[in-house]
Amino acid sequence: MTVQQEPLSSAPVSSAADNRRAPGGPRALDMFWRTIAFVLLAIVGGLILFPAVWMLSTALKADTQVYANPPIWIPNPLRWDNFVQAWTQAPFTRYTINTTLYAIAVVIGTILSCSLAAYGFAKLRFPGRDALFTVLLATMMIPGMVTLIPQYILFSRIHWVGTYLPLVVPSYFAGAFFTFLIRQHYLSVPNELSEAARVDGATEFWIWRKVMLPLSKPVIATVAIFTFEGAWESYVGPLLYLNDERLYTLQVGLQFFRTQSQVQWQFLMAASLLVMLPVIVIFFLFQRYFVQGSALNGAVKG
Amino acid sequence: MAGMSTLRRREAINGYLFILPWLLGFLLFTAGPMLFSLYASFTNYDVTTRMRWIGLENYQRLLFDDSLFWTSLGNTGFYALFSVPLSVAVGLLIAVLLNQKVPGQRVFRTIFFLPKVLSGVAVLLLWLWVFNPEFGPINSFLRFIGIQNPPLWFSDPIWAKPALVIMSMWGAAGGFIIYLASLQGIPKDLYEAAMIDGAKPITQFWKITVPMMSPTIFFKLITGVYAALQFWEAALIVSSGGTGGPSYSTLFYGLYMWQKAFGEYQMGYASAMAWILLIIALTVTFIQFIGAKRWVHYEGEASR
Numbered sequence: 075m076t077v078q079q080e081p082l083s084s085a086p087v088s089s090a091a092d093n094r095r096a097p098g099g100p101r102a103l104d105m106f107w108r109t110i111a112f113v114l115l116a117i118v119g120g121l122i123l124f125p126a127v128w129m130l131s132t133a134l135k136a137d138t139q140v141y142a143n144p145p146i147w148i149p150n151p152l153r154w155d156n157f158v159q160a161w162t163q164a165p166f167t168r169y170t171i172n173t174t175l176y177a178i179a180v181v182i183g184t185i186l187s188c189s190l191a192a193y194g195f196a197k198l199r200f201p202g203r204d205a206l207f208t209v210l211l212a213t214m215m216i217p218g219m220v221t222l223i224p225q226y227i228l229f230s231r232i233h234w235v236g237t238y239l240p241l242v243v244p245s246y247f248a249g250a251f252f253t254f255l256i257r258q259h260y261l262s263v264p265n266e267l268s269e270a271a272r273v274d275g276a277t278e279f280w281i282w283r284k285v286m287l288p289l290s291k292p293v294i295a296t297v298a299i300f301t302f303e304g305a306w307e308s309y310v311g312p313l314l315y316l317n318d319e320r321l322y323t324l325q326v327g328l329q330f331f332r333t334q335s336q337v338q339w340q341f342l343m344a345a346s347l348l349v350m351l352p353v354i355v356i357f358f359l360f361q362r363y364f365v366q367g368s369a370l371n372g373a374v375k376g
Numbered sequence: 377m378a379g380m381s382t383l384r385r386r387e388a389i390n391g392y393l394f395i396l397p398w399l400l401g402f403l404l405f406t407a408g409p410m411l412f413s414l415y416a417s418f419t420n421y422d423v424t425t426r427m428r429w430i431g432l433e434n435y436q437r438l439l440f441d442d443s444l445f446w447t448s449l450g451n452t453g454f455y456a457l458f459s460v461p462l463s464v465a466v467g468l469l470i471a472v473l474l475n476q477k478v479p480g481q482r483v484f485r486t487i488f489f490l491p492k493v494l495s496g497v498a499v500l501l502l503w504l505w506v507f508n509p510e511f512g513p514i515n516s517f518l519r520f521i522g523i524q525n526p527p528l529w530f531s532d533p534i535w536a537k538p539a540l541v542i543m544s545m546w547g548a549a550g551g552f553i554i555y556l557a558s559l560q561g562i563p564k565d566l567y568e569a570a571m572i573d574g575a576k577p578i579t580q581f582w583k584i585t586v587p588m589m590s591p592t593i594f595f596k597l598i599t600g601v602y603a604a605l606q607f608w609e610a611a612l613i614v615s616s617g618g619t620g621g622p623s624y625s626t627l628f629y630g631l632y633m634w635q636k637a638f639g640e641y642q643m644g645y646a647s648a649m650a651w652i653l654l655i656i657a658l659t660v661t662f663i664q665f666i667g668a669k670r671w672v673h674y675e676g677e678a679s680r
Contacts, residue, residue, distance in 0.1 A: 108476055108478055111473045111476040112480075114469075114473055115470075115474065118470060118488070121546075122487055122488060122490065129502045140511070141511050142511075144516045145516050195395060199384070199388065200390075200392055203391060206395065210398065210402070213402065215657070216410070217602070217605065217606050217650070219653060220410060220654050221405065221409045222637075222650075223646055224408075224647070225409050227412070227423075249401070307495050307496030307497075309609060314638065328498060332501075342505075343501075345498075346501055347498070353494065364489065368492065368550070369553060
């Protein structure tokens with residue numbers, strides 16, 4: 075059993091109290107709690123993985139097995155061909171190119187504009203800075219729905235509906251949350267670095283580009299990953315603004331299998347898996363940035 | 377800027393230039409639209425006909441004549457009431473468990489973090505299939521353990537919302553990471569002192585862990601309620617076409633607003649809904665902050 079191989083490194087802390095109550099001694103009680111924790115974690119972990127396994131299982135089924143009752147978990151034969159069929163039934167290659175370009179454009183815009191604004195708020199002094207920063211923080215409290223309707227009216231007035239412009243252009247105007255996140259990081263960079271460069275006659279833009287950006291790779295990576303993921307998985311925006319089928323993103327395109335008279339679950343699950351794949355790959359490659367970003371998310375408190 | 381030295385003036389100009397993208401964005405995409413939306417909420421704006429000032433009519437209609445407004449508000453309230461506290465509990469539970477020295481911690485962390493990463497239409501469609509009344513694994517299991525007529529989930533007005541809450545629990549699992557960071561910041565000597573006094577683990581949890589983590593829990597409650605008040609995209613996808621499910625059971629506030637705005641083009645009416653939502657969100661947050669004084673404990677704050 076793997077449970078028993080674990081060294082009891084926390085034993086000194088718990089032994090004092092355990093000695094008095096546990097008949098089996100401190101070791102046994104510690105082991106007891108750990109086993110319970112392990113079993114609970116395994117159960118919760120299983121519940122979390124369960125939909126994903128069901129998805130994979132369905133994606134590999136023949137249509138006759140999809141509706142089996144009780145459900146079949148390991149299809150026989152495994153229909154790998156479903157992935158190809160799902161992909162070719164709708165123009166998914168086109169959707170993938172659209173989504174990728176859209177996500178990259180948003181990532182570039184967010185990083186550029188947010189890191190510029192963050193530098194201004196973190197390192198430069200100007201009248202009204204703190205008041206403006208308070209306004210920035212306040213905008214995070216505005217529900218997206220309040221601006222959704224007037225923004226749509228604005229974009230339709232200037233004839234941007236039906237293009238990618240409403241989805242991409244706003245990201246070049248520094249959203250509040252990521253500006254705040256990058257600013258927090260910039261504040262931790264010692265002022266001496268930029269002062270020294272300033273004495274040497276460097277422009278602020280040069281300092282931002284050559285000192286600040288290189289020093290903040292981890293936070294920039296975090297922002298990039300979250301922004302990419304956000305764009306890749308966004309649905310309402312593309313649904314609202316893209317009315318031409320050739321412009322659809324993957325998320326909108328996925329609905330293809332449901333508009334048919336009957337849902338082809340095996341293809342729908344296969345296509346969904348393929349759509350999720352880039353995010354899963356990015357997650358496994360850059361896990362620590364995800365974790366960092368989420369922890370930073372919590373650090374916003376207070 | 378008159379009294380400033382050349383250097384400071386240059387710094388100020390640079391400062392404004394650097395924040396210019398945000399400032400423009402704020403004016404163009406937030407402040408401007410908000411002012412327009414506030415104005416529109418007092419008009420009969422419907423895109424096609426001329427905008428006409430109608431005063432408080434939209435608000436009156438919403439509050440006194442539109443039962444679906446109250447239905448959608450109730451649905452959103454139900455969702456917030458169940459999903460937010462349960463999310464906190466799930467995240468906290470996972471964090472506490474992972475804080476024990478158990479084998480396979482890294483594997484567990486990866487598994488629990490996955491729901492945080494995976495969202496979007498694909499996941500929602502997956503849940504639709506998992507909750508499928510006839511062929512989904514959940515009902516197969518329920519039949520297996522002897523429940524003859526398991527819920528129809530998204531097709532059943534009573535069970536559609538609980539199904540969405542269950543879905544949100546899955547997503548909440550990824551929230552453990554914040555609690556874990558906060559857990560690990562609790563000084564160990566607090567527990568040692570409690571153990572010498574003979575405090576049981578459960579007592580320690582309620583008397584040390586929860587108070588020490590209260591700022592994190594509070595943060596998650598605030599952001600959780602905010603997200604829950606705006607929850608509706610899942611309902612748009614699950615009740616295909618966003619009809620609001622059987623007997624309007626999944627007509628959430630945002631979904632109803634979406635229908636009014638982009639289904640019926642009643643932009644003025646929907647704008648009024650948006651502003652009511654803003655007022656509700658700010659009020660709920662304000663109440664939470666007041667309530668927080670009773671239970672949120674900040675380190676360094678004088679003990680009561």
